Amino acid sequence: MAILLPGGAGYIGSHTAIELLEAGKEIVIIDNFSNSNPRVLESIKKITGKDFKFYEIDYMHKEKLQKVFEENTIESVINFAGFKAVGESVQKPIEYYRNNISGALVLLDTMRKYGCKKFIFSSSATVYGEPERIPLTEDCKTGGTTNPYGTTKLFIEQILKDIYTSDNTWDICILRYFNPVGAHKSGRIGEEPQGIPNNLMPYIVRVASGQLKELSIFGDDYDTPDGTGVRDYIHVVDLAKGHLKALEKINKEGKGLYIYNLGTGTGYSVLDMVKAFEKTTGKKVNYKIAPRRLGDIATCYADPKKAKEELGWEATKTLEDMCQDSWNYMANQEYLT
Numbered sequence: 001m002a003i004l005l006p007g008g009a010g011y012i013g014s015h016t017a018i019e020l021l022e023a024g025k026e027i028v029i030i031d032n033f034s035n036s037n038p039r040v041l042e043s044i045k046k047i048t049g050k051d052f053k054f055y056e057i058d059y060m061h062k063e064k065l066q067k068v069f070e071e072n073t074i075e076s077v078i079n080f081a082g083f084k085a086v087g088e089s090v091q092k093p094i095e096y097y098r099n100n101i102s103g104a105l106v107l108l109d110t111m112r113k114y115g116c117k118k119f120i121f122s123s124s125a126t127v128y129g130e131p132e133r134i135p136l137t138e139d140c141k142t143g144g145t146t147n148p149y150g151t152t153k154l155f156i157e158q159i160l161k162d163i164y165t166s167d168n169t170w171d172i173c174i175l176r177y178f179n180p181v182g183a184h185k186s187g188r189i190g191e192e193p194q195g196i197p198n199n200l201m202p203y204i205v206r207v208a209s210g211q212l213k214e215l216s217i218f219g220d221d222y223d224t225p226d227g228t229g230v231r232d233y234i235h236v237v238d239l240a241k242g243h244l245k246a247l248e249k250i251n252k253e254g255k256g257l258y259i260y261n262l263g264t265g266t267g268y269s270v271l272d273m274v275k276a277f278e279k280t281t282g283k284k285v286n287y288k289i290a291p292r293r294l295g296d297i298a299t300c301y302a303d304p305k306k307a308k309e310e311l312g313w314e315a316t317k318t319l320e321d322m323c324q325d326s327w328n329y330m331a332n333q334e335y336l337t
């Protein structure tokens with residue numbers, strides 16, 4: 001009995017694969033390396049000392065996906081496959097809707113065909129749009145997403161709710177990630193954005209390493225304590241552990257559709273992040289204040305109470321861990337190449 005991880009070579013997928021293997025689970029990874037590196041698979045094996053099956057396929061390819069279900073007994077699926085660059089999604093909406101939504105439909109249809117109905121989905125705090133209130137609870141209104149990437153998350157959540165309504169023998173868990181940062185403590189796997197990063201932490205590490213000249217802080221006139229945007233940064237290993245708890249939940253309780261925020265419940269501003277990074281790593285992060293970025297909101301952080309009460313999960317890593325581990329991964333790149 002194996003857990004299938006589409007997109008398991010990616011940033012969050014690979015960290016979750018490690019946690020699953022270390023918990024003694026059997027996994028099967030499928031990935032087409034559209035935004036990941038084959039080297040990651042070797043790193044997962046080295047870190048855990050465990051082996052797993054891998055298929056280099058696109059999860060949208062129905063026949064190839066069916067073969068995976070034919071050759072393995074898949075008991076549950078955690079779907080990490082999906083495009084995730086906000087800016088790119090505005091330029092390529094068709095690609096985003098096709099890959100994320102059609103891909104999810106092919107996957108869900110195939111699961112149904114093979115009688116596999118346990119599904120965990122990587123959603124995002126982006127589904128809340130402009131927050132109804134802070135901290136965000138799972139029952140806050142969703143919608144008003146500002147880009148196709150965010151809209152794919154919103155639509156897939158709706159699709160999952162409709163599937164559950166039509167057939168309540170599914171076990172579905174929707175995990176709304178806040179802002180994942182950091183890397184595995186080994187320094188062997190981490191986030192590898194292609195080209196110039198859009199997200200804050202990958203940008204900070206590249207400024208600290210000298211690859212990029214300076215960070216542009218997008219706006220210092222928000223209604224926040226220091227005027228810069230506030231977010232709920234969560235260590236990727238904490239996030240990965242949340243998937244194990246979600247899996248336990250659907251295996252134990254069964255038959256339900258559950259939604260959880262995976263965040264720390266603490267908001268940090270862009271300036272807080274810069275200062276914490278400098279203090280933790282001793283590296284300087286040059287920055288300038290720039291205009292606001294279109295589509296950004298002032299403040300976004302989770303109320304993580306529901307996940308704590310119902311999953312027994314809470315984030316344990318500190319802001320220092322997030323900064324140090326992000327930096328270690330960057331500093332380790334030379335050794336990895």
Ligand code: UD1
Pocket residue numbers: 086124125126146150178179180198199200201203215216217218219228229230231270293295296297
């Ligand atoms: C973004 C996406 C969100 C996605 C998440 C993945 C938007 C509107 N939202 O969240 O859908 O799930 O990434 O992690 O794009 N910042 C700077 N300078 C930079 C980069 C960022 O000042 O060069 C600021 C931003 O204005 C924001 C904060 O840093 O206040 C975090 O930004 P980012 O890491 O891009 O994440 P989000 O925008 O919160």
